[in-house]
Amino acid sequence: MENVIGHRVDVLDKGWIELIDMMPHPDLGIPGDLAIVNAARVSFLGESKGDERDKKLLFYLLRHRHTSPFEMVEFKFRVRAPLVTWWQWVRHRTWNMNAQSGRYTPFEENDFYVPSVWRKQSRDNKQASEGEVDDQTNAALMDKLIAHYEQGFALYQEALEAGVSKEMARLFLPGFSVYYTWITKIDAHNLMHFLRLRLAPDAQYEIRVYAQAIYKYFFKPTLPWTAEAFELYTLSNAE
Ligand SMILES: Cc1cc2nc3c(=O)[nH]c(=O)nc-3n(C[C@H](O)[C@H](O)[C@H](O)COP(=O)(O)OP(=O)(O)OC[C@H]3O[C@@H](n4cnc5c(N)ncnc54)[C@H](O)[C@@H]3O)c2cc1C
Numbered sequence: 001m002e003n004v005i006g007h008r009v010d011v012l013d014k015g016w017i018e019l020i021d022m023m024p025h026p027d028l029g030i031p032g033d034l035a036i037v038n039a040a041r042v043s044f045l046g047e048s049k050g051d052e053r054d055k056k057l058l059f060y061l062l063r064h065r066h067t068s069p070f071e072m073v074e075f076k077f078r079v080r081a082p083l084v085t086w087w088q089w090v091r092h093r094t095w096n097m098n099a100q101s102g103r104y105t106p107f108e109e110n111d112f113y114v115p116s117v118w119r120k121q122s123r124d125n126k127q128a129s130e131g132e133v134d135d136q137t138n139a140a141l142m143d144k145l146i147a148h149y150e151q152g153f154a155l156y157q158e159a160l161e162a163g164v165s166k167e168m169a170r171l172f173l174p175g176f177s178v179y180y181t182w183i184t185k186i187d188a189h190n191l192m193h194f195l196r197l198r199l200a201p202d203a204q205y206e207i208r209v210y211a212q213a214i215y216k217y218f219f220k221p222t223l224p225w226t227a228e229a230f231e232l233y234t235l236s237n238a239e
Helices: 032-044 051-063 068-072 083-089 135-161 166-172 188-198 205-222 224-237
Strands: 008-011 015-023 074-082 096-099 119-121 129-132 179-187
Touching (some): 008 205, 015 205, 032 051, 032 224, 051 068, 051 224, 068 179, 068 188, 074 083, 074 188, 074 205, 083 205, 179 188, 188 205, 188 224
Antiparallel strands (some): 015 074, 074 179, 096 179, 119 129
16 A cells, blocks of 8 residues: 655645545555455455455445445545635534634734636536636736735734734634645545545535545555545446
């Protein structure tokens, strides 16, 4: 199993995601896929029967939604993402989380998400975006966004200097764009559920890029058989 613990992937303009731990830990020498197979075989007190039969069993498990063996593999990440991403992420109740506190740690001038383009409102889907605004509009809106951040941050600092608490001064900060850092943990079964929803084209770009990073840099290298089965049985059937 590839050891990607400690690997950090940049996402968006100032965000990142890092795998900080996993179970089974790669140092144990038990591949995650095998941990899943071994968990399934406990039903009849068996263990590995060689790669070919092990892989076949794993595919059988996923195809027939025998999901509990997939809960035996866990991933722990440290994530830095804007609040617009955080707010969608926390709707997934199966992640365990502990987040930075804006009541304790003051925000800094550069803690705001600046998108690379402004996407247009989708015509078919009231929640989604499609295409981009023209270059001139893009540049003008970008300037306005930066000015808005600068003004919000100046007011935040002014309030702090006036003796206002950090928990209240943050009311001046542009809410959806501020970057947050959190530590979060999930098992492979529930991660596949998250990935199915957040890799989908109708997921907002600002969370989809984190799902893509998780899948490409952490899930696939550590669980190659599971990823293959997930692509075959889950992603190919996703609406
Ligand atoms: C494209 C998109 C658009 C969305 N739009 C909106 C929106 O407009 N408004 C909005 O509020 N949300 C929206 N959401 C969030 C969505 O409704 C879910 O809250 C989110 O995707 C988490 O899904 P989940 O509950 O299946 O996942 P999790 O919370 O991770 O739960 C995983 C599974 O565990 C089970 N489970 C967990 N907790 C419970 C429980 N308490 N009771 C019963 N079963 C449970 C369910 O089977 C669930 O599917 C959107 C999500 C997507 C992907």
